[in-house]
Amino acid sequence: MTGAPKDKTLAKPAKAATAKAANGNGNGNGNGNGQTLARYEIRLSGLGGQGILTMGKLLGQALAIGHGYYVTQTQSYGPEARGGASRADLVVSSEPISYPKTEYLDLLVALSQEAAASYYSYLKPRGALLIDADLVRQSPSSVALALPFTRLAREKVGVPQATNVVALGAVAYLLPFARIEAMRKSLKESLPEKIREANIKALNLGYQEAKKRLGEPIALPDPDGGDEVYAARMDLTEIMTED
Amino acid sequence: MTAPRKKRREAFLLGNEAVVEGALAAGCTFYAGYPITPSTEIMECMAKRLPHVPDGAFIQMEDEIASMGAVIGASLAGRKAMTATSGPGFSLMQEQIGYAAMTETPLVLVNVMRGGASTGLPTSPGQGDVQQARWGAHGDHPIIVLSAADVPECVEMTVTAFNFAEKYRSPVILLLDEITAHTREKIELPEPGDFEVFSRLTPTMPPEWYKPYEETMRGVPPMPPIGSGYRFHVTGLTHDPLGFPTSRPEEVRALTERQFRKIDRFFEDIQIVEHVETADAEVVVIAYGCVARSARLAVKQAREAGVRAGLLVLKTLYPFPRRHVEPLLRNCRLAVVPELNMGQLSREVKRVNEGYTTVRTINRIDGQIITPSQILKEIA
Amino acid sequence: MAEITQLIHQYLRHNKKFPLVFCPGCGHGIVLGSLVRSVHALGLPKDDVVIVAGIGCSGRIAAYVDFNTVHTTHGRALTVATGIKMANPKLTVIAVMGDGDAFSIGGNHLIHAARRNIGVTALVLNNFIYGMTGGQCSSTTPEGAYSHTCPQGQLESAFDIVELTRAAGAAGVSRGTVYHVKELDALLAEAISRPGFNLVEALTPCFTQYGRGNGFKSAVEMFKWLKASCLPVERYEKLEDRTGKLPIGTFVRRDVAGLETRWANMRQALAAKKGGAA
Incomplete structure (x- = not known):
């Protein structure tokens, strides 16, 4: 086992002031967040059994109820969800979401080699890729954020099943519009007492590890700075046939 | 339709789960069904919720034909009843949908449309049951078909489906698709008073004067629950105002025309866009x-x-x-x-x-x- | 006679035109009589009795009796009956079906109703034939018998209704005939009063569609055949040669709560748990 690659470049422009720092995260009234968000797309992916679908639901719930964003969360259904590829998609916005599926990803979380390889092409040019450092041995991009989620869950939390929540903690740190307190609250509310403590620990661990090792949170795409590459690749029809 | 804003309970739910919230808000106390992707969450959610609902009853039947039969029985016994299914099950239900239309039995049927014909694409969306929803059951019969596009609408349109079923004594089909059913979104959980809830009219005249299929102002005869002292006959055969089989041309025509008219007359209320x-x-x-x-x-x-x-x-x-x-x-x-x-x-x-x-x-x-x-x- | 007149006035619909639709010699009218007498004997209020019928000659019985009556689709009577019973367990629900209705098109519903023991009485009028559609074989038509759809004789075996329902788990299973009327009355009354799913098979001749094609000279001869071939199960079991004989009586008596009762108990337990926690 090698350690987490520390030399991977962060997937964000160095100078971008993080919205998180700038906006102070709203005040947690659950209705509307200080942050305006046009349309932010997230895919959580990995293998069946890694808790990807639960992670999608938890993240969606936290962003929708805890933060007050509009969220649509969809996921892969069917036989491929067991043992094979598993996937949960989220669209987050300050405005009502018309098209509920993801088009082009701002953040791709991949907890398996297969998932990283299959979904990398859906990432926007400046989208962020977050991978499990141990399970994705060959990152499709040198610009990837990596943490050993599975190992952290096993060794530091003592519960391998908490991998998804460790990753959720890292996502909570990386998303400039997410607040860890709201995530924690949402997690507490949705989990049964028995497993609550371990999961809160996992969430905090993921958050702290990300803060320590991944640098600044992701910068939001500039809503006014037209992204030509992005626009050129916006043929949704073609994308969705694969989806 | 929404009450003044106060601290509302919110939930991040699948469209299918939102259907259950809508149904319970509308006063549904009976569910009979058969599991089928992509509608199954409706049934599972009902199985969890109905034991806690006053007078709630839930039953998993042996197939979709039986599910519709049980729903019709429960409705005749005075319950607001529903089932949910997808394409293959919807096909099996058609016989009983026709029976419900003919006997003017209120019920709600949610069809979460999958892709393709036959078993098709069980976990993919489709909208291929639109014409079947209208004309799937044999013979001329009126029917109401609704749809919903997002999770909050699943709540709203399920309530509407129950209201129409009760108001017009008709089976109401709510067509969803796999995407709407399997997308999670935030909804405000319905609370009493959020929605206007309509229940079928029951007769006010003494039982001996009651004619179960009599022409009324609205074209919708009142409907007592079985066991309430109004003993009458229900049949899928073409029937006279007393409910007994008839083949007299004037009675046959009167029945069919009234059944169409009771819906036609209220287009303004029913046609929501x-x-x-x-x-x-x-x-x-x-x-x-x-x-x-x-x-x-x-x-x-x-x-x-x-x-x-x-x-x-x-x-x-x-x-x-x-x-x-x-x-x-x-x-x-x-x-x-x-x-x-x-x-x-x-x-x-x-x-x-x-x-x-x-x-x-x-x-x-x-x-x-x-x-x-x-x-x-x-x-x- | 006075008692019969009284029953007629009390239990048959005044606003329904008689005579019955049944052919001369048909046994269905006798089953109708049995139904009325057993309900009367049990002292059930008419408002609490629901007759759910399927399609076929037997299905027409529902229209004549002054109970809550539902004439459903072919084979589905038990599904509607199940819904009614679950929705209002206080009602006495009796599903009246024919052999084709209950065991061919509705066979699946029947075995599941028996398995889940929903508190419904299934009264199956078995005449071995599809009468209303004009004499086609059903799933109870005996092997070798003639019908319009097996003009060379039935090649398939017939269901033994009693054994099938017993195996499916019904609380009560019995068989009677329209020749043994007093016994049929008693069987039916017993079935209606026992919790869970109870089936009564009533053998009832169809001379028009079955008897004529199978060597019976008259309807009376069919009744004589019932008399000669059917005997109480207790005596039947002592017979050494059972050829051509058929047992009647009650075959299964199980002590099970109806599904509606189990549902109510579960709800009660839930409420108690909730109340205890609060």
């Missing part, structure tokens, strides 16, 4: 279900690009909202009907159009949703 920038539209998109969401974005983008585009979202599919569609067709140069089928609702649009304007269809049957850009290509 949403207009999005249609007032000055020269290009109109007519859509329903998850495709309406793509259309919403496409129309917005078209407007931004300078095209006077508008969107008509159909929440009632049948009786087909001609009074909303027709004026738009008379005033636009192009109507686009995107659907996840080979062209089912577009048939109705073309029928209403009568050659006035160009009707273009976008048909997608590969198990994928029609994307905004696909629609945008046709309108901008």
